Amino acid sequence: MILDKNYLSRVEDIEYFPDTLRALRLLQELGFDLFVVTNQSGVGRGYFSLESVHTIHRQLQNDLREEKLEPFKDFAVCPHSPDENCDCRKPSGKMIQLLIDKYHLSKDQSYMIGDKAIDAESGKNAGITGLLVRTPARDGYPAFKTLLEFAESLKKK
Numbered sequence: 242m243i244l245d246k247n248y249l250s251r252v253e254d255i256e257y258f259p260d261t262l263r264a265l266r267l268l269q270e271l272g273f274d275l276f277v278v279t280n281q282s283g284v285g286r287g288y289f290s291l292e293s294v295h296t297i298h299r300q301l302q303n304d305l306r307e308e309k310l311e312p313f314k315d316f317a318v319c320p321h322s323p324d325e326n327c328d329c330r331k332p333s334g335k336m337i338q339l340l341i342d343k344y345h346l347s348k349d350q351s352y353m354i355g356d357k358a359i360d361a362e363s364g365k366n367a368g369i370t371g372l373l374v375r376t377p378a379r380d381g382y383p384a385f386k387t388l389l390e391f392a393e394s395l396k397k398k
């Protein structure tokens with residue numbers, strides 16, 4: 242979970258919430274594979290290139306490796322602007338569904354967590370649990386204060 246900068250496109254703008262890496266570590270210790278599912282409409286709008294999105298993702302992988310974490314297993318990117326009416330843009334569940342198929346993930350043991358309702362909704366649309374973080378609970382989706390709080394809640398199960 243990165244601080245949400247609208248149209249993050251420069252590596253030097255990456256900034257993590259303080260407990261994010263701890264949360265990712267705990268999730269990995271619990272046996273979870275981590276994926277990134279992201280709308281990057283800035284590409285479709287011509288604000289930046291898909292290559293710059295890939296550059297950011299490579300940097301995230303390097304950051305995780307540097308922290309002795311497993312890198313993200315995969316990234317799913319919708320590069321389209323809303324006007325393109327694609328079928329992958331969240332809240333569509335399509336990007337998640339493709340990852341589930343590709344990696345044979347168990348829907349029962351998969352979670353989609355994000356700070357926008359469309360994130361949780363995309364999880365629901367793919368048949369997995371959708372959750373919110375850093376935003377109040379809404380539309381029936383449970384919310385956690387931080388990603389770490391979510392990870393801790395799984396540990397207790």
Ligand SMILES: [Zn+2]
Pocket residue numbers: 319320321327328329330
């Ligand atoms: Zn798309």
